[in-house]
Amino acid sequence: MQPPGFWFRPRSVLASLLSPLGAVYAAATARRVAQPARYAPDVPVICVGNLNIGGTGKTPTVIALVQMLQGMGVAVHVLSRGYGGRLKGPVQVIERSHSADDVGDEPLLMAAFAPVWVGRDRAVTARAAVAAGAEALILDDGFQDPALRKDLSLVVVDAALGFGNGRVLPAGPLREPVAAGLRRADMILAIGAPPQIGAFRESTAYTVPVLAAALKPLQMGLSWPGQRVLAFAGIGRPEKFFATLRAEGAVLLRAEALSDHQPLSEALMKRLEIEAKALGAQMVTTEKDAVRLPRSFRQKVMTLPVRLDWEDENAIRAALGKVLASDAR
Template structure:
């Protein structure tokens, strides 16, 4: 399911449904607080950097993880990623092998991340961190897990979509949050907001944070592909498909139609046949995200182009200083 529109109404005017669901949101927040308060986290001998969020759904954690992998690797640090493997069937801990595993085994995000750094899937995140350390990791990037107490984090980054912010400021199901903003940010070391300048200004006005705050935006990775005037049919099963569609339109591509799917939605044969037939009937090229592409059946992948994006930070000073403090 896509996030309901009322989740992203202004906090000052959340609407009737949010108010009616507020008691359930309070219960959800209380359950999260109880789990965190009673967790007994494993403390490893290497730094653990958590890349998490307060919102349910996509905020840009995967591009953030890729950016940190590249930055830390350039500093000569051996980076491993540990993920729960949402949507995958393997309990782990198991190191993801893009030649042997498919998204149904590991989840789409770990499969994508494994192309950039050794990546482990582990429902028991502590076991995953131990496996990464035993395999030679000098730092672990914990993909998600900010609300999971199984591992002690040395540095936690809360990633937020600057355009959407923290929505109406309410917890599930009354709003998009896994825990209240003030509660979550009290455990965080940094906020990373992702979006263009107008969205960044809007976020800062609505959600001033008393933490180091880094701004970034997603840029299309230039790989020699000229998207201008390319006729496409775009589909995406990520947390915020419209963000991907907007990025595609900004390249100059002629987007005939878009198909927004649920986050991590499996691609059925019927869905893929329909998309292929529709694209062929109007002379369009199928396009999707990198994360969606890894869920496609191997025989279907050559029929679909991907639009890769990378996180760009104008100023790495705050993160580089954090790496220095962690001895990286």
């Protein structure tokens, strides 16, 4: 399901009516995050989270931080709850052995870049990762989870949407009020085009530094201009993927927006394949969706990978360096 439009309108009768339920949700979150951390690892913990539900760009951010820390010579491991997977963990994700049904699509994708652990209990999972040699931990989507002590918390936001109408679920897209969440954050990472970043920065006087980045397609020898495509995506905002394809010059003959993490069944893929053949189009999807493809379709579907392009990489490098130096002491 796509988020309701009133979540992103400043005034809405429905949002106002749902606000009491939002207050209940916010209070429950406040009680949870107020609990003391159950485990303080002997290694730095970098949290990549958000205040909004849905996709804001956390996975590309985790991959970018992994590569940055690896460049600093740090053995970094990623912790995830394994949303959408059946394994309760803790278990290390093995690309060749596990499927998205086992561990979730995002952990399977991230496992191509660093050791990834999934587990419902992040404290137990962190202990397993540290015992396996992790020198730093990246906590994926754990901003509202008090299980671990956090040394650096990065709140990721889609600059085009910001924090929506500023209301908490179900009245708006937020897991907790912005002011409450930012009191625990060290930085905001706004992801989007420069005009969107500028508008986001000007919308509010934020209490923490606002970093900026854009998602840029990887150039892998693929020629997109003029390519006739049938695109499908089961991510938080599929339209972002479709817009990226158009910007690369692809001719979108069909754009299928799926639900976030939607299973790619044989029946669904066969339907899309028939449509693509009728249109004379190439099927294309995101990296995250590609790990959920049935094996029989993995050679039939092209992927458009994207990576984070920082506005000022020095700012995040300095923050990571400070955390690493503090841990060394």
